[in-house]
Amino acid sequence: MHKAQHIVIVGAGLVGSMLALYLVRRGYRVQVYERRADMRKAGYDHGRSINLALSNRGLAALHELGLEETIRATTVAMKGRMMHALDGTLSYLPYGTEGQYINSVSRSGLNLTLLDAAERAGVEFHFEHRCQRVNLEQTEAQFEHHGQLVMAQGDILLGTDGAFSAVRGAFQLTDRFNYSQTFIDxxxxxxxxxxxxxxxxxxxxxxxxxxxxxxxxxxxxxxxxxxxxxxxxxxxxxxxxxxxxxxxxxxxxxxxxxxxxxxxxxxxxxxxxxxxxxxLLTVRCFPWVRNHAALLGDAAHAILPFFGQGMNAGFEDCRVLNQLLDEHHDEWDAVLPVFQQLRKVDADAIAQLAYDNFIEMRDLVADPEFLLRKKIEAHLHKLFPDRWIPLYSMVTFHEHMRYSEALATGRKQQAIMDEVMRTKDLDTRWTALDFAGIVARL
Amino acid sequence: MHKAQHIVIVGAGLVGSMLALYLVRRGYRVQVYERRADMRKAGYDHGRSINLALSNRGLAALHELGLEETIRATTVAMKGRMMHALDGTLSYLPYGTEGQYINSVSRSGLNLTLLDAAERAGVEFHFEHRCQRVNLEQTEAQFEHHGQLVMAQGDILLGTDGAFSAVRGAFQLTDRFNYSQTFIDxxxxxxxxxxxxxxxxxxxxxxxxxxxxxxxxxxxxxxxxxxxxxxxxxxxxxxxxxxxxxxxxxxxxxxxxxxxxxxxxxxxxxxxxxxxxxxLLTVRCFPWVRNHAALLGDAAHAILPFFGQGMNAGFEDCRVLNQLLDEHHDEWDAVLPVFQQLRKVDADAIAQLAYDNFIEMRDLVADPEFLLRKKIEAHLHKLFPDRWIPLYSMVTFHEHMRYSEALATGRKQQAIMDEVMRTKDLDTRWTALDFAGIVARL
CATH class of the missing domain: 3.30.70 (Alpha-Beta Plaits)
Incomplete structure (x- = not known):
């Protein structure tokens, strides 16, 4: 391929508008096509979740774009889980150590900020363009706009059009494309x-x-x-x-x-x-790349909301892609295969973690043994801050640890803690545990 | 629903033409729409496998339709596997006991026989009709035929249009439809x-x-x-x-x-x-039924070919559906939910077994320990013909045992045999095993 200059993005949601901003700042001509009307004029589509939990991985990407502080000013810090029992009893469990928290953010507010920043930086947005067909051979997409057909052709075409991605629909017609959509009850x-x-x-x-x-x-x-x-x-x-x-x-x-x-x-x-x-569904697919087209965000890996990582994972996609473009001097033919190889395992890991956390939130959070387990793990973390990091913290607060590494370490910790939890009279005697010995087993 | 009278089937392959024959014999008006040209005039499409292994489950359905002997006359019996080593050494392993064999049958010959029998019984076939859209609310399908649009509307619409089913495409647009397509390498x-x-x-x-x-x-x-x-x-x-x-x-x-x-x-x-x-791919999906439409055969559960059960499973779908129509006096609103509940677990089981058999065929069939294991299992079966039936036999020769039961029993047998195979000097001393004791553990 000659040097890519012109990038077409399908989908101007959170991931699409962030990706556009990253790429326009690299010097590309970036055109974004979006099915919905411009939310800045038409108001926000209320078919989707209103607020989201923004945490370190998402913030790391916003930071690179100079938007972290702007966004932080609009969020509410959530420092822990407050559990409400049937009788009204409250129990509180911090998410991390002092100064670690997640952030409740308005989806529409965040999207607006990204759209505005991208437009100011030169991204061309085309709203009310419904993607009808994608030609992966020609890196070309066809849109319906107020009854007219509009074509867009670029050097690179990126699908950030969400869990029900139209771009992915074209991938699904190619040979040997693995795909699954799995709904929970x-x-x-x-x-x-x-x-x-x-x-x-x-x-x-x-x-x-x-x-x-x-x-x-x-x-x-x-x-x-x-x-x-x-x-x-x-x-x-x-x-x-x-x-x-x-x-x-x-x-x-x-x-x-x-x-x-x-x-x-x-x-x-x-x-x-x-x-x-x-x-609520999980989407898994592979490959994410065909010729000069790629899928990112929910289009590639829609996950359940129970770890608060869907948006954060999509933002991390953007940050990782940008980093690979740095490393490979914008050689997309080199970058795209590395991107999918790197991110697929992490997307699979966070999909699994999000599913596991659903079980934890609805079942275990109400369970005294679970609270004790969390207390012991928090203590381990306090004693050995770099050697025992609870799973929730690895995923949420350690933006430089890969999801796949967090999953693997979390599995080991779970096996160790399963044994610890079998200790006799643990609830009264847990402070006497051999904490150094526990950490040494990891 | 008023009593169903008119049935539209999409797909005139092996399962579609058998299903049409079953249903026309029950007194329905049956219309079948097929994308390909009539193979009786146009010759056969060579993009697909030429011959298939027909075994007891498929034969049971053909028998009910009075076609078993006609088909048997065109087959070649395959009584066992003949393994060819790199140096040309042959080793032979029977599939079952004396009189048990599978049958090599021509896909096109079998399809022709079913088409002819269905047409003679009154089924209306419409070839060169490509399904473009299905309306599940109206039980209606739209086809393209030589540049013209053709509509078909029935009381019941059945999709037997294979692994890349167009009818299933309409299911995929409905909420909470679980779907996966998984290719092997x-x-x-x-x-x-x-x-x-x-x-x-x-x-x-x-x-x-x-x-x-x-x-x-x-x-x-x-x-x-x-x-x-x-x-x-x-x-x-x-x-x-x-x-x-x-x-x-x-x-x-x-x-x-x-x-x-x-x-x-x-x-x-x-x-x-x-x-x-x-x-080569596996397709899993659920539900198979939406309103008055249902998926059968590969459209519902395309599997790998390594157990020789794809066609047999599709034919069994037809036989089971027909039996349920008997039991429920053709009340489709009662039959369809029972059908999918019954068959989904069996389809999942044979999909798993087909995948497992791929590993077995390419890896283990060449392995002396594997041959010894098969020999011991054959001996167990000989001594206790009703109590220890090898997995291959349960799937292939026991048409009244559900696939899901075969899978579950096979897993138990495998665990028992794994232990047996750890016996010291087994290759020379296997005849001295406590066979009654082994069977008692099942």
């Missing part, structure tokens, strides 16, 4: 705990969880004092969304299962009826 | 060992295998005295189809790796250059 619905005259009705610096074993409610704080709640509940079956038909049923369900939250949700039943019930 | 190419003036150049009543650990050649006899050979070889990499560019390279490869076969393949290099190299 649970769906989700977003609800609100409004602010009390601008102030938070619950602890603001926490991610709230109401773990109920086979399902859960969570709540993330927003800067305005309100919380966005998400109910994760089976889509079908005896206890499921399919059984909640009437406002009375919804009200009774929340009153019984989440009484303290119920008391803070005056518009619960209206919101429940109005807001969509959405599905 | 190996591709395949068909070749020929011609007859010697109408007679076989190798043992005719066997399936021949040249196992070479990371790849293999196999050959199935045809009634005319020739063999259809299939090379299973990696698609890419240092030892792969991608390295066989010239006739000289192909000739040298066969001469070195399959010397005895090479001597019987005068047209090898011409065929190798002319014939396509095809990919």
């Amino acid at each position: 649970h769906a989700y619905k977003e609800l609100t705990i409004p602010a009390d005259q601008g102030t938070f009705r619950m602890e603001s610096h926490a991610l709230h969880i109401w773990p109920r074993e086979s399902y859960m409610l969570i709540a993330l704080p927003n800067p305005g004092g309100d919380f966005t709640c998400t109910l994760f509940y089976p889509a079908e079956g005896p206890q499921s969304f399919a059984q909640l038909h009437t406002k009375e049923q919804v009200d009774a369900f929340f009153r019984k299962q989440f009484p303290d939250a119920h008391a803070l949700m005056p518009a619960l039943t209206d919101e429940f009826m109005k807001n969509p019930t959405s599905s | 190996h591709a395949y190419k068909e070749l020929t060992i011609p007859a010697d003036q109408g007679t076989f150049r190798m043992e005719s009543h066997a399936l021949h295998i040249w196992p070479r650990e990371s790849y293999m050649l196999i050959a199935l006899p045809n009634p005319g005295g020739d063999f259809t050979c299939t090379l299973f070889y990696p698609a890419e990499g240092p030892q792969s189809f991608a390295q066989l560019h010239t006739k000289e390279q192909v000739d040298a490869f066969f001469r070195k790796q399959f010397p005895d076969a090479h001597a019987l393949m005068p047209a090898l290099t011409d065929e190798f250059m002319k014939n396509p190299t095809s990919s």
Whole structure:
């Protein structure tokens, strides 16, 4: 290939707009085509999650783009999980050590910031362009725009068009393309705990969880004092969304299962009826590269939301690609194969971790043994900060550790801790454990 | 739903034409739409495997349709595997006991017989109709026929359009549809060992295998005295189809790796250059039913060919569906959910078994310990014919045992045999094993 100059990106969501910004700053001509209307004019599409947990991996990419502080100013720090038992008892578990926290951020606010920054830097955005066909031989995409056909052809074509990617649809027609989409039984619905005259009705610096074993409610704080709640509940079956038909049923369900939250949700039943019930899926595929086209972000590896890493992983894709372009002097024919080889294992790892964390959040977070295990691991980390880093911290706060390494180390730690947890009278005697001996086994 | 009367089937391959015959005999109006031209006029499409191994499950369905004897007359019995070592040494391993064998059958001949029988029974076939869109709400499909659009609407719509099913494409647009397509590293190419003036150049009543650990050649006899050979070889990499560019390279490869076969393949290099190299994939999906539409055969569960069960599983789908229609008095709203619940586990089981058998065929069949293990299992089966049935026999010769049961029993047998195989000096002393004790552990 001659030196790439012109890059076409399909999808102007979080990953697409960040990627465009990275690439325009490298000197490329970057055109981005997006199915939706320009959110800066049309308002935001409410079919998607309202806030997200931004953590170190995402922040590292924003930092490189000079946007970290701008974004941080709009977030709410969440320093730990606040678990709500059925009787209203609260228990609190920090996410990391002092100064380690995750950040509740508005999806639309973050997207707006990235769009504006990319446009200022020279990226050309084309909204209301629905991708209809991609020609991977010609590095060309065809869009429908207000009834007209529009073609876009570049040296490189990048698909950042999400879990239901149209670009990936073209990949799926090529030979030997491995693909899977796997839904979990649970769906989700977003609800609100409004602010009390601008102030938070619950602890603001926490991610709230109401773990109920086979399902859960969570709540993330927003800067305005309100919380966005998400109910994760089976889509079908005896206890499921399919059984909640009437406002009375919804009200009774929340009153019984989440009484303290119920008391803070005056518009619960209206919101429940109005807001969509959405599905949750994992997408795995390979290869991510065909000729001069590649998939990034959810288009390549949509994951479950339970580790708060979907956006962070997509931002990390952008940061890693940019770094490889540095290392290979913008030789895309060298970069793309290395990119997919490097990132595929990490994407598979975080997909697995996100699934595992779903089980942990809904089942274990409510379990005293689980809390003890976390306490022991936190103590190990305190004694040996570089030698025993809890899995959550490796994934969330150690942006230079690969997801695949975090997964592998986490598995070893789990086996060691499984044995430790079999110690007799552990709850009263755990401080007497041979902590150095435990760490030495890792 | 009112009583179903009119059934639309998409795909007139082996499963589609058998299914049409079953259903027309139940009194339905059956219309079948097929992308390809009528093979009875246009000749056969050579992009697909030429012969297949027909065994008890497939024969059971043909028997119900009164076609078993007609088909049997066109087959060649294969009573065991004939393994060809690199030095030309042959070793033979029967598939089952006396009277148990699998049958090499021509795909096109079998398809023709089914098409003819279905048409005679009143099925309406529409060839050269390419399915473009399926409306699952309306039980309606749209086809392109010589540049014209043709619509078909039925009470029930059945997709039997194979591994790359267009009907399944419509399922994939529905919410919470789980789907995976997984390719193996190996591709395949068909070749020929011609007859010697109408007679076989190798043992005719066997399936021949040249196992070479990371790849293999196999050959199935045809009634005319020739063999259809299939090379299973990696698609890419240092030892792969991608390295066989010239006739000289192909000739040298066969001469070195399959010397005895090479001597019987005068047209090898011409065929190798002319014939396509095809990919191998497993398709898993669920649900198979949406509204009044369902997927059957490869459209629902394409599997690898290494257990010789792809067609047999598809025919069993037809037989099971027909049986459920009997049991439920043709109440499709009751039948379809039961069908998918029953068959999904069996389809998953045979997919797994087919994958496992690939490993067995290419690696283990050449291994003396493997042959001893098979010998011991055959002896167990002889002593306790109803209590220890080797896995291959359960799958191939026990048409009333579900695939899922065969898989579960096979796993138990494997664990027991793994232990037996650790017995000291087993090769000389295996006849002294406590066979009753072994069977009692199952």
